[in-house]
Structure formats: C-alpha cells, structure tokens
Amino acid sequence: MKLLEDKILACGKVLPGEVLKVDNFLNHQIDVALVTELGNAFYEHFSLYNITKILTVESSGIALAFAAAQRFNVPVVFAKKGKHKNVGDNVYTCECFSYTKGTTYDVTVSKDYLTKEDKVLIIDDFLANGAACECLMNIIGQAGAELMGIGIAIEKGFQPGGEKLRRQGIDVQSLAIIESMTGSSVTFRG
Numbered sequence: 770m771k772l773l774e775d776k777i778l779a780c781g782k783v784l785p786g787e788v789l790k791v792d793n794f795l796n797h798q799i800d801v802a803l804v805t806e807l808g809n810a811f812y813e814h815f816s817l818y819n820i821t822k823i824l825t826v827e828s829s830g831i832a833l834a835f836a837a838a839q840r841f842n843v844p845v846v847f848a849k850k851g852k853h854k855n856v857g858d859n860v861y862t863c864e865c866f867s868y869t870k871g872t873t874y875d876v877t878v879s880k881d882y883l884t885k886e887d888k889v890l891i892i893d894d895f896l897a898n899g900a901a902c903e904c905l906m907n908i909i910g911q912a913g914a915e916l917m918g919i920g921i922a923i924e925k926g927f928q929p930g931g932e933k934l935r936r937q938g939i940d941v942q943s944l945a946i947i948e949s950m951t952g953s954s955v956t957f958r959g
C-alpha cells in the first residue's frame with residue numbers, strides 16, 4: 770500500500786536489531802487519517818469472510834484493530850499482556866516471546882469475549898517471526914473459534930513469520946512488506 774510505504778520512508782527509523790521504529794504514526798503518536806485508511810484496506814480484503822470479531826494484542830495493535838472494526842461493525846478484543854488479578858480464572862492464556870523486548874510474557878483473553886461461534890480476524894502492527902500471531906492463534910484454538918485471516922500493517926519479509934503462516938494456508942494480508950532495511954534505507958517487496 771503506497772500510502773503506508775511512503776509514510777514509512779518519510780517517518781520510519783531503522784534501529785539496531787532489525788527493528789523499525791514507527792512511533793511517529795503508529796506506535797506512540799497515531800496518524801488517525803492513515804490508520805483509518807489501513808482499516809479500510811483490511812476491510813476491502815477480508816469483507817467477504819463474515820468476521821464476527823477482531824483480535825489483537827495490546828497496545829500497538831489496538832488502533833489498527835479499531836479502525837478495521839468500524840468497517841466490519843464488530844467488536845475488538847485485545848489480548849492483555851502480563852498476569853492480571855482482575856480477570857480471574859475465566860481466561861485463555863498463552864505464553865508469547867516478544868521480538869522487540871527479547872523476553873516472554875503471558876497473554877490472556879477473557880472467555881467471555883471469544884467463543885466457538887466466533888469467526889476471527891487477527892490484526893497486528895508488525896509481523897516478524899510470527900510469535901504474536903501464533904499466540905493469538907493458540908488462543909483462538911482454545912476458544913474453539915475459527916481463524917479467518919490475519920491483517921498486518923508492516924511485515925518484515927526478511928524474517929520468517931509471514932512464510933510460516935502462509936504455508937499453513939492462512940490468508941495473511943500485509944499492507945507493506947519490507948524486503949530489506951539498513952540504517953539508511955528501507956526497500957519494499959514489489
């Protein structure tokens with residue numbers, strides 16, 4: 770998606786460890802007009818799937834999921850990170866490895882908000898090794914719900930997550946796929 774690629778070129782910063790910083794428009798300050806367009810693009814791709822719920826992880830997936838959910842007219846459920854006292858035992862839990870922090874953390878979703886009737890679209894800001902998506906897929910499996918597809922804003926195509934998920938037959942729609950990035954340049958898959 771050219772709009773997103775142009776924004777990455779204008780505002781993204783490549784950090785050591787193959788991390789792209791997009792705080793300027795996605796992860797800290799949010800460019801509402803841009804994120805609305807990203808939500809529209811997810812809707813265009815997945816609109817025929819009868820999605821009943823959008824699932825993401827706090828916090829950076831929430832704005833994107835919200836933008837898409839407005840078009841699908843379905844709720845957003847965001848998985849919570851860490852152990853939470855106030856959700857009790859009525860939760861699905863999965864351990865996830867954080868690409869950016871290099872640590873593992875627990876992810877929980879209340880059983881009240883994901884059931885076997887749900888047809889779920891996962892949305893997240895980045896796809897790198899695929900751990901976050903696999904964790905959400907595990908939670909969808911625990912709920913007996915159905916995964917309909919995965920919408921990603923920025924896929925780092927030089928990391929294995931996208932290929933791993935597509936090889937399983939999952940419809941992964943990434944709005945920008947980075948082919949390579951170095952300190953001074955970012956190139957996209959054509």
Ligand code: 5GP
Nearest residue numbers: 787788789868895896897898899900901930
């Ligand atoms: P994965 O689980 O696919 O390895 O990594 C995806 C998760 O790690 C995303 O939820 C995102 O928050 C974070 N992430 C991975 N790579 C990057 C990156 O280059 N920049 C930022 N800002 N987050 C990333």
